[in-house]
Amino acid sequence: MRAGPSQEEIRRQNLGALLRYVHIHGATSRAELTTELGLNRSTIGALTADLTAAGLVSEGAPRETGRAGRPSLVVRPRSDLVYAYAYSVEVDRLRAARVGLGGAILDRREALRPPGILAEETVPQLAAFVKEMHQSVPAGSVYVGGGVAVCGILRGEDGPVHVRPQTGWVDEPLGTALAAALATELESDRPVLIGNAADVSALAEHARGAGAGCDNLIYLHRDVGVDAGIIVGGRRLTGHGGYGGEVGHMVVRPGGRLCGCGSRGCWETEIGEHAMLAPAAGVARQPATTDGRGAALAVVDAASRGDASAQAAVRQVGDWLGFGVANLVNIFNPEVVIFGGTLRDVYLAAAARVRSRLNSMALPAAREQVRLRTPQLGEDAALIGAAELAFAHLLTDPLDATN
Amino acid sequence: MRAGPSQEEIRRQNLGALLRYVHIHGATSRAELTTELGLNRSTIGALTADLTAAGLVSEGAPRETGRAGRPSLVVRPRSDLVYAYAYSVEVDRLRAARVGLGGAILDRREALRPPGILAEETVPQLAAFVKEMHQSVPAGSVYVGGGVAVCGILRGEDGPVHVRPQTGWVDEPLGTALAAALATELESDRPVLIGNAADVSALAEHARGAGAGCDNLIYLHRDVGVDAGIIVGGRRLTGHGGYGGEVGHMVVRPGGRLCGCGSRGCWETEIGEHAMLAPAAGVARQPATTDGRGAALAVVDAASRGDASAQAAVRQVGDWLGFGVANLVNIFNPEVVIFGGTLRDVYLAAAARVRSRLNSMALPAAREQVRLRTPQLGEDAALIGAAELAFAHLLTDPLDATN
Numbered sequence: 041m042r043a044g045p046s047q048e049e050i051r052r053q054n055l056g057a058l059l060r061y062v063h064i065h066g067a068t069s070r071a072e073l074t075t076e077l078g079l080n081r082s083t084i085g086a087l088t089a090d091l092t093a094a095g096l097v098s099e100g101a102p103r104e105t106g107r108a109g110r111p112s113l114v115v116r117p118r119s120d121l122v123y124a125y126a127y128s129v130e131v132d133r134l135r136a137a138r139v140g141l142g143g144a145i146l147d148r149r150e151a152l153r154p155p156g157i158l159a160e161e162t163v164p165q166l167a168a169f170v171k172e173m174h175q176s177v178p179a180g181s182v183y184v185g186g187g188v189a190v191c192g193i194l195r196g197e198d199g200p201v202h203v204r205p206q207t208g209w210v211d212e213p214l215g216t217a218l219a220a221a222l223a224t225e226l227e228s229d230r231p232v233l234i235g236n237a238a239d240v241s242a243l244a245e246h247a248r249g250a251g252a253g254c255d256n257l258i259y260l261h262r263d264v265g266v267d268a269g270i271i272v273g274g275r276r277l278t279g280h281g282g283y284g285g286e287v288g289h290m291v292v293r294p295g296g297r298l299c300g301c302g303s304r305g306c307w308e309t310e311i312g313e314h315a316m317l318a319p320a321a322g323v324a325r326q327p328a329t330t331d332g333r334g335a336a337l338a339v340v341d342a343a344s345r346g347d348a349s350a351q352a353a354v355r356q357v358g359d360w361l362g363f364g365v366a367n368l369v370n371i372f373n374p375e376v377v378i379f380g381g382t383l384r385d386v387y388l389a390a391a392a393r394v395r396s397r398l399n400s401m402a403l404p405a406a407r408e409q410v411r412l413r414t415p416q417l418g419e420d421a422a423l424i425g426a427a428e429l430a431f432a433h434l435l436t437d438p439l440d441a442t443n
Numbered sequence: 444m445r446a447g448p449s450q451e452e453i454r455r456q457n458l459g460a461l462l463r464y465v466h467i468h469g470a471t472s473r474a475e476l477t478t479e480l481g482l483n484r485s486t487i488g489a490l491t492a493d494l495t496a497a498g499l500v501s502e503g504a505p506r507e508t509g510r511a512g513r514p515s516l517v518v519r520p521r522s523d524l525v526y527a528y529a530y531s532v533e534v535d536r537l538r539a540a541r542v543g544l545g546g547a548i549l550d551r552r553e554a555l556r557p558p559g560i561l562a563e564e565t566v567p568q569l570a571a572f573v574k575e576m577h578q579s580v581p582a583g584s585v586y587v588g589g590g591v592a593v594c595g596i597l598r599g600e601d602g603p604v605h606v607r608p609q610t611g612w613v614d615e616p617l618g619t620a621l622a623a624a625l626a627t628e629l630e631s632d633r634p635v636l637i638g639n640a641a642d643v644s645a646l647a648e649h650a651r652g653a654g655a656g657c658d659n660l661i662y663l664h665r666d667v668g669v670d671a672g673i674i675v676g677g678r679r680l681t682g683h684g685g686y687g688g689e690v691g692h693m694v695v696r697p698g699g700r701l702c703g704c705g706s707r708g709c710w711e712t713e714i715g716e717h718a719m720l721a722p723a724a725g726v727a728r729q730p731a732t733t734d735g736r737g738a739a740l741a742v743v744d745a746a747s748r749g750d751a752s753a754q755a756a757v758r759q760v761g762d763w764l765g766f767g768v769a770n771l772v773n774i775f776n777p778e779v780v781i782f783g784g785t786l787r788d789v790y791l792a793a794a795a796r797v798r799s800r801l802n803s804m805a806l807p808a809a810r811e812q813v814r815l816r817t818p819q820l821g822e823d824a825a826l827i828g829a830a831e832l833a834f835a836h837l838l839t840d841p842l843d844a845t846n
Contacts (some may be wrong), residue, residue: 043452256683272675279776280659283809289773291766291804295698303769303804363694368705370692371774373682401694401706405685 052437058087059094059096060435062117063142064247069102069315071112082218088115094442096122096141096434115140121181124430125173125226126423127166127188127218128237129153130392131263132333134162136169137420138177139427141434143248145420147173148301159190159214167221174225182442186222186232187429188215189240189422191263214382233429237261238285239276241380241415242269245354247428249416254375258368259415262381264332265300266308270372288312292363312362313382316353333382340385362397369402369410376411380421384414454490455840457482461490462499463838465520466545467650472505474515491518496583497845499525499837501546520545522792524584525581527833528576528629529826530569530621531640532556534666537565539572540823541580542830544587544837546651548823550576561595562617570624577628585845589625589635590832591618592825594641594666636832640664641688642679643828644783644818645672650831652819657778661771662818663690665784667735668703669711673775691715695766713763716785718755736785743788760791765800772805772813779814783824787817 045053057077062068068076073084091097095118102114119140128135130153137148149169153162215232223229235243238261242251251257255274261267266288270277277284288308289301296305297315309315313332316339342350365377379387387394391412398407415421434441448456460480464826467470471479476487494500498521505517522543531538533556540551552572556565574612593786618635626632641664645654654660658677664670669691673680691711692704699708712718717737719742745753768780782790790797794815801810818824837844 045448050448050453166614254683256687272680273678275676275678277675277775279809280657280778281776281808282811283776283806283812284774286773286776286806286809289804289806290770291695294766301806363697367693368774370689371687371771372680373684373686373689375683401687401692403692403704405684405688406682406689409575409684410687 052439054083054087055090055438056436057092058084058115059117059141059438062097062115063431063435065140067114067116069104069112069114071380073115091115091438092239094439095180096438096442117184119144120146121178122184122434123181124184124427125170125176125186125222125232126233126414126426126430127186128191128269128422128426129159129162129166129188129214129424131191132167132235134169135423136166136173137423137427138173139424139430141431143244143424143427147176148423149173160217163214163217163221166218167225170222171187171225183226183228183230183318184434184441185228185230185430186215186218187426188218188234189237189426190214190234191237191261192316196307216342230430236267236269236285236425237263237422238267238380239278240269241417241421242271242274242378242425242428243428244417244421244425245380245415248424250378250413251376256372256374256377257376258372259378259380259421260365260383262311262313262383262386264313266312266383268368272372287364287368290364290367292360292432307360307364311357311364311383311386315360316357316386318353321383336382337385340389343389354386354389355393357386358393359397361386361390362394363401365394365412366401366407369398369406373406374410378413378415380415387412387414396437408431418428451687455842456602457486457490458841459839460839461518462494462520462841463488465500465518465556466834466838468654470505470517470519472515472517476518488577492800494518494841496843498583499841499845507648508765522547523549523582523835525587526580526584527587528589528625528635528832529829529833530571530635531829532562532565532591532593532617532826533640533825534568534594534742534801537568537572538826539576540826540830541576542827542833544834546647546827548735548826550579551826552576554691556633563620566620566624569621570628573810586629586631586633587837587844588631588833589618589621590643590829591621591635591637592640592829593637594664594668595619595638629784632834636835638829638832639670639672639688639781640666640672641672643672643683643832644814644824645674645781645828646679646781646822646831647820647824647828648781648818649674651827652824653781653816654779659775660779661775661777661780662781662783662824663768665714665716665786665789667716669715669786671771675775690767690771693767693770695763710763710767713769714760714786714789718763719760719789739785740788743792748790753763757792758796760789761796762800764789764793765797766804768797768815769801769804769810772801772809777813781818782814783818790815790817 068083075083097115099113102111119142122141123138123171126137126139132153134153135150138146140146219232242259245251257271259269268285268287270285289306291305292307293305297307297309300305313336316336339350339353343354447470469764473487477484500518502516505514522545527542529540533554537556538553543549599699618637622635645662648654660674662672671688671690673688692709694708695710696708697823700712701707702709702712716739719739742753746757
């Protein structure tokens with residue numbers, strides 16, 4: 041119901057559109073920007089000048105065109121100088137990275153997460169990562185903010201964190217604590233925004249991965265639990281209060297196993313990491329694989345080496361994986377479903393079972409349109425997606441975000 | 444990635460925003476429009492003058508203010524003169540209505556749909572309804588287009604119609620045939636757009652019914668099958684190819700009853716009209732209730748009168764209804780779920796069972812935020828929603844649509 045924008049808003053929108061374009065597509069000629077953004081050459085020139093003056097893009101000759109005539113100048117994001125800090129708080133490890141405009145990971149750190157440690161106890165480690173990385177940041181760089189990917193349920197982007205029972209977090213203002221811990225070091229009070237790991241991974245794969253160009257996609261993520269980052273019509277499904285995408289608690293087996301949420305037969309109880317370990321207990325109990333992720337991957341590995349109980353476990357989880365995906369395909373008619381976290385390996389090991397379930401359960405029209413994929417960005421999706429949270433304000437209002 | 448709009452586009456946006464506001468909210472003072480649309484008084488005045496000249500709104504004194512001082516002029520949609528024709532093609536009946544700007548039904552016709560009749564065979568009856576109603580249309584009226592609500596799966600808004608097996612329609616260009624049949628009578632080549640009954644009912648309840656102001660809503664519709672109109676972040680979920688919302692084919696009971704789609708245990712097999720008839724066969728076989736809708740309603744009615752087998756049927760369907768709703772609440776975190784078609788009566792008869800399932804299966808955060816409702820517009824939702832399809836172009840570009 042909002043009315044049309046003012047002149048000033050239009051300039052802001054155009055600056056954002058141009059910066060977003062080179063952020064997603066990399067170096068782009070002025071000629072291509074003119075075509076893609078539907079603006080005339082002089083407007084593109086003026087916008088580029090503003091963004092160059094703000095230190096956000098640079099202009100130069102293209103590398104090699106092979107064409108005759110004067111080549112169109114190329115606009116590049118200043119990936120080396122404009123950056124965010126991205127964090128990934130996982131069940132068994134902590135990661136941080138410096139991510140440049142354009143989505144390049146410039147530096148990174150990683151450590152095991154001690155079992156049972158609470159969210160507030162991860163702040164010192166994450167802050168230490170950043171302090172270390174910050175020493176090699178070039179002079180004249182522009183810090184635009186931070187983003188955290190966490191496993192679990194979230195509400196809002198800077199608000200309290202509701203995380204599923206297994207991780208033991210409830211209502212912890214992780215983003216605020218991280219921003220406060222680093223304010224002095226970074227000489228900035230820019231916020232640190234928080235997103236669910238599945239949601240931000242979906243954003244990253246949508247922007248520059250297996251879902252590039254797809255406006256309807258589902259990114260399935262598994263760690264201890266299972267949830268999804270869902271993009272509908274080009275926008276993230278959040279639901280009314282930010283709790284959307286909890287596909288792991290779709291009941292697929294009435295009266296089935298008790299789930300951590302209190303219900304029975306949730307999809308998570310059939311395809312979660314623990315579901316894979318029970319039928320392949322011999323494999324999973326090896327000393328080197330005490331954590332869920334390692335154990336789940338060990339089962340897939342053992343199956344590939346011919347272990348019969350592990351193969352049975354992979355087949356069974358593959359069947360249930362396909363079952364739930366078929367339901368989601370009927371509900372969402374997505375263009376692509378991406379199997380992330382440790383579901384990647386399950387999918388690769390049991391793709392035929394997944395596809396077979398899809399064929400028997402999904403409606404033909406929707407089934408024919410969906411592609412099944414693994415993350416193109418691999419495990420970096422969470423970090424690159426967390427950085428997208430931090431870049432969002434810059435890409436909406438470039439000059440405000442750098443003032 | 445689109446850049447900001449031109450001056451001409453802004454004027455169009457503003458005209459559309461103003462017209463949409465009065466279309467949804469009815470008569471509105473200039474003062475309120477100024478506040479709600481964020482535009483200054485002179486802009487509102489100019490926009491109103493343009494829309495008045497095009498015959499889309501009228502201005503006048505408010506009915507009674509009770510306040511001192513000169514009252515702000517009130518802008519009203521020309522509901523009496525600006526209209527669409529809306530059609531509803533259902534399993535067992537055909538309806539048509541003339542719907543005025545602002546969503547008022549000005550005139551209507553209805554007939555039984557002969558069993559087994561194909562879509563193309565409904566065109567003469569629907570066209571006859573319109574020709575009859577058209578005789579009492581006032582001189583100077585403006586016809587803006589047509590919209591059809593059909594049960595089944597659709598692709599696109601003017602394209603081929605894929606309808607579920609039970610209705611026997613595949614790929615029929617119903618909209619084109621209707622527009623052609625009426626072109627002479629209406630002296631217009633405006634298109635007749637087609638929407639799924641659940642989708643358009645969701646639009647109507649979202650605009651002016653039980654979901655007004657709710658940007659995340661699910662409208663469940665049952666006739667022979669079950670599907671949903673889903674609104675995510677204020678926009679209709681269509682999916683990649685227009686097949687989204689097929690919640691009736693979410694499998695809730697692995698290995699359950701065979702569904703018309705070829706799968707087993709679909710939600711539709713547990714809560715569809717046929718599911719209710721089997722356990723209450725004595726009630727359903729009464730001669731007066733041969734059609735599915737009548738039979739399903741007869742079961743609810745018998746249950747309310749104390750018939751034990753009917754009560755058992757209603758309880759069982761209520762349980763499964765709550766089961767599927769809980770899954771959808773976990774996936775979508777909606778603000779409201781609306782029970783439409785014959786699910787309305789099932790929900791009213793079994794609300795406690797539905798709520799109980801929701802309480803045991805949905806995550807607390809999402810469960811606490813959802814309201815369960817029946818359609819505020821009743822069976823008119825499909826007609827009013829079909830008219831919304833026809834009004835959409837007018838509300839996007841008012842002057843183009845009336846030229």
